[in-house]
Amino acid sequence: MQNIIIASTSTVHGSGYLEYIIQDLKAFFKNADTILFIPYARPGGISHEDYTRLANKAFAKINIKVKGIHEFYNPAQAIKNAQGIFVGGGNTFVLTNQLYKHNLIDILKQTVKNGTPYLGTSAGSNICGLTIKTTNDMPIVFPPSFNALGLVPFNINPHYLDPLANSKHMGETRETRIKEFHHFNTPPVIGLREGSWLHVTQNSIILKGPLTARVFEYNKVPYEVETETQLNQLK
Template sequence: MKNMIIASTSTIHGTAYLSYLLPTLLEDFDKNNIQQLLFIPYARPGGISHQEYTERVRTAFQKTPITVKGIHEFENPQEALESAEAIFTGGGNTFVLVKMLHDLDLMSLLRKKIYAGTSYIGTSAGSNICGLNMRNTNDMPIVMPSSFKTTGAIGYNINAHYLDPDPNSTHMGETREQRIKEFHCYNDLAVVGLREGSYIRVQGKEEILCGTASARIFTKGNDAIEVSPGYDFAPLYKIH
């Protein structure tokens, strides 16, 4: 049974890193007797080192019973992933993250772990890799992965940090909605725009929107629809 938290962001503006997700995470870890969290820091937000990123996560969990280990701290990352009790993939650049996971032959193993029921937490780029591919990321292609294919742990793609158009803005570039419409000129896959403060709680066959914000669902040839917390995304599997 899949057990996932797929979050738009790690941090809500004005709050501490992971603080809005921590109560849910700790409840899940206690329920499943989890004591160690494996962190995947490969997305490297702002180009920080793997160790710096891991220390940020350790700080978030320092007052809890959970021990955090970065996957880069193990001699064999495949063995580390295989034996992980719980996995957290942080945000940053999705191209960098996906390249590393493919280069180290970890993507398929990560999918296997998720489908086996290992607790998985993703934020931003770590949520983008839960879909069938990474083609709805907002990130710059600063490196080229061997494949855009991701874990396929859910049957649709995620657009993390989804932003609505600002009617007062003078910016002339495309909106997120326009970019997703471009995607649907060539792809049939449904896309979920996750706003800040929202996350998808996957437990078995349920994929429930949680948090403080609504989400936006895009499907090819249809108008986008707004959905409120409590909505189950599982039926989207049938729309592509």
């Protein structure tokens, strides 16, 4: 029943918010006239109100209204009743912390498992994985757990970045970081480049968008998969 888009980013370089994917979202949310927006990740620290306005503006182009979860007295009920759900990017720790604080992890997971269409971008995609242990974000708040929704049997690394040629910076590359993850954890990780997304349905996980994705499996050499690759064997 589930129907999920796990997108690397909300925005690709040189294009507006959600612009690169908006026609796909029109089809994805075809049965919704209003969707529920979860603005908890607060990119750049912006308010829930301002963030919801941004989402509203993008979805207005495909005639879908957006309501922020902070507008509801009972956020769990808002999730249950939603025609569609969008969890935006920002800081994954802030997002996860808020979901735990409002006791929304289980209800969100169950609602999406039951078929309510879910769109995640960036932080909203990180939480679709087993844990948030492969986020790129700074740990600016301490959530009660790194366990996430587990809507897919692996972890996501959004905004996946290839090593920069000629860099003199000694900080770890993204690939090095994910390899370190695999010294302490065994689930696969999908590095989704900006412009890529996964479309997850009941029996299928397909890579979408113009780019390849990089797959990191425990004790294997990382490899690239082409767009339209079926990834439902990965676990």
